[in-house]
Amino acid sequence: MLFDSHCHLNSDQFDEHDVLEMIHTARDQDVVQILVPGYDLASSQRAVELADSWQGLYAAVGIHPNDAAQATEEAYEQLREWAKLPQVVAIGEIGLDYHWETTPKEVQFEVFRRQIRLAKEVNLPIIIHDREAHGDIVQILREEGAQEVGGIMHCFSGSWEMAKECMNMNFLISFGGPVTFKNAKRPQEVASKVPLDYLLVETDAPYLTPEPYRGKRNQPLYVRHVAGKIAELRGMEFAEICKITSDNAERIFRVRNPFVSL
Template sequence: MQEKLLFDSHCHLNSDSFDENDVLEMIHTARDQKVVQILVPGYDMKSSERAIELADNWQGVYAAIGIHPNDANGTTDEMYDQLREWAKLPYVVAIGEIGLDYHWDTTPKEVQFEVFRRQIALAKEVKLPIIIHDREAHADIVRILQEEGAREVGGIMHCFSGSWEMARDCMEMNFMISFGGPVTFKNAKRPQEVAKKIPLDYLLVETDSPYLTPEPYRGKPNQPLYVRYIAEKIAELREMDFADVCEITSANAERIFKVRNPFVSM
């Protein structure tokens, strides 16, 4: 087994919570601990542009672009046109995070549906995978993905919180299942049970920094370095070697995003 290189498949280095010095320190600290690849997803136009800037400036950092359901109000045709142009950049590797959020009452469901569907169509047009945000909207997420033919491009179920049955439906549509900090929580029985069952070819790990910090740092701001604790927990749950989880989840992320690790000789 080679070195335990990790890929944080979902990390908001573009968050307003982080300044330039924070980002610099987090990337260097993560790389010192072999977290050498990071996907930065957008959630509105500003954060998508910031994700692109980070990917342009840092080898091993990649961008996703998209409009989060909580930011879907006021979406215009010009925004979709801009996303389409950004999608041509070589370090833009996915559309996301997009989806549905029923927890926060900020955007009417009809608006969320329209923006979600249009971005799935855009992903199919530009031939990029989709990163799905799903909060308390499991049935509608699966239904819309099926209706819009999202299987054509596939993608990632970010920070998966659904049932095993939902996971199977998503995998049938070529979606990988990604686990974040909640899988390390003591009361997270359902994510842990699902994490035990996911076929290895569909398994990913992520931090969702600065949110959802895993044990043992729960309650503090999250950062890419902490993806190792999620991988360690999954290794424990599945009775696997940590090194194998690192290798498998990194290879899966590279496959879905169609990238190669620039630090393989590190």
């Protein structure tokens, strides 16, 4: 069985019918657990609602760096309240994004730091969004003592040296569709080296669709192609990667597969 550790079923690109169909299609192919991360208040609320409605779905709540303008005191209090719910298993996705330049870096830094502190307060792991901000991400995680709660480096795009720094701070390394791309030498190198107990797979649906569906809308079922590529890179059986990455996701999110009897 597989665990999609990062999937935006709360995206506006999916209507109610899409969500229902994708969950059933995924489960028919043994993708049975899904983490739905928030990126603003509305999407965080939707993640909470989805996770409350479906066994095997879990929510993360947080404010993405591109939505940092939402980070009022009332917003932080709302995140704190959601974090008390049993279906909320992480704070995220949070971090830094230097690609779009929609939010000043100083604002991103403050919102990132505040949410790390919140994660430590509520004792939940952190899901990190890092786009073209590798050095500052590592520095802030270190300065804020993020190793106390650890978390996930979502859709990792950094170097092997960065991966080692993140793992030293109790962060797992997650790979999505880009690891299947022909020219993705760095993600493939890192995916082949990460110790197995630090390895996760994800889709980031509806984005970053893996081969052979690149260019189409992503969905949780396609996490099978990510796991398959990592199995190929490491010379391992597909079933081994499925079990290892699912066990790792259950460990970091502190959940148990509801479809497996004790």
